[in-house]
Amino acid sequence: MTISAIFLFFLLVVFTAGMLSGGRSVVPVGEKIGVLEVRGAIFDARQMTAQIDEFRDNSSVKAVVLRIDSPGGGVAPSQEIYAELKQLAKEKPLIVSMGAVAASGGYYLAIAGERLFANPGSITGSIGVIMSFPDYRELMDKVGVKNEVVKSGRFKDIGSSYREFSAADRELLQEMIDDVHAQFVDAISEGRNLPVDRLRPYVDGRLFTGRQAKQIGLIDELGTFNDAVKYAAKVAGLGADPDLVYPEPERLDFIDRLMQGAASRYLGISLKERMAIGPQYLWNSY
Numbered sequence: 001m002t003i004s005a006i007f008l009f010f011l012l013v014v015f016t017a018g019m020l021s022g023g024r025s026v027v028p029v030g031e032k033i034g035v036l037e038v039r040g041a042i043f044d045a046r047q048m049t050a051q052i053d054e055f056r057d058n059s060s061v062k063a064v065v066l067r068i069d070s071p072g073g074g075v076a077p078s079q080e081i082y083a084e085l086k087q088l089a090k091e092k093p094l095i096v097s098m099g100a101v102a103a104s105g106g107y108y109l110a111i112a113g114e115r116l117f118a119n120p121g122s123i124t125g126s127i128g129v130i131m132s133f134p135d136y137r138e139l140m141d142k143v144g145v146k147n148e149v150v151k152s153g154r155f156k157d158i159g160s161s162y163r164e165f166s167a168a169d170r171e172l173l174q175e176m177i178d179d180v181h182a183q184f185v186d187a188i189s190e191g192r193n194l195p196v197d198r199l200r201p202y203v204d205g206r207l208f209t210g211r212q213a214k215q216i217g218l219i220d221e222l223g224t225f226n227d228a229v230k231y232a233a234k235v236a237g238l239g240a241d242p243d244l245v246y247p248e249p250e251r252l253d254f255i256d257r258l259m260q261g262a263a264s265r266y267l268g269i270s271l272k273e274r275m276a277i278g279p280q281y282l283w284n285s286y
Contacts, residue, residue, distance in 0.1 A: 042073030072105025085112035105281035111191030118210030128205035
């Protein structure tokens with residue numbers, strides 16, 4: 001009698017937790033579809049790669065839907081997450097669903113999937129690389145501040161906000177940007193099975209709607225998140241109404257929660273969405 005009561009209590013706790021989490025399954029019982037969510041700019045790969053590992057190691061997760069609402073972000077974090085997604089796709093079906101925006105680095109992540117869904121009005125593309133450098137020289141002149149630099153080589157302070165770009169600076173940075181851009185294009189060519197020459201007219205940073213992207217071959221299907229889930233269930237051999245499981249939410253200590261709450265409430269900013277250093281796969285107007 002006591003064992004039965006304990007078992008019933010456990011089931012009640014599981015059911016209540018699922019209801020409070022908006023239908024999200026928190027206990028991996030039975031075969032499920034995992035849902036990974038990429039929201040906002042991509043400046044750190046650690047949390048997402050941990051979530052990918054969690055689903056890869058979870059035997060009850062038979063397929064994964066990657067939901068993207070992101071304008072992209074730093075080159076290296078985007079590439080790290082992409083590499084982990086490619087490994088996941090070798091072991092389990094990985095289906096992509098684009099929300100409002102899956103541009104630049106957001107699209108880079110998407111091409112790891114075997115089937116890409118987007119809404120007709122989703123914004124994607126922006127296939128390119130950007131670096132920007134502020135110029136403080138006029139401001140420093142007005143306030144009477146000078147910056148003295150001692151360096152070991154002519155390019156050591158390249159990109160400095162305190163001096164004008166030289167022609168050699170621009171040439172060197174352009175070569176670097178072109179190489180990082182070529183890495184992006186090569187990844188698309190491989191992931192979408194499209195020759196680089198066919199891609200070339202579309203990889204100059206321009207944006208596409210989901211409908212335009214389908215015509216070009218950048219995505220496979222026009223459809224919603226639910227359509228992507230149904231497709232994932234089909235290829236994984238699950239039923240028509242599969243259970244979904246989400247990663248454990250990031251746990252913040254009291255100080256982190258307090259600081260993030262204050263920044264959001266009084267400054268209108270997110271401490272997590274800090275600017276990345278270096279080249280970025282980023283739609284800058286987002």
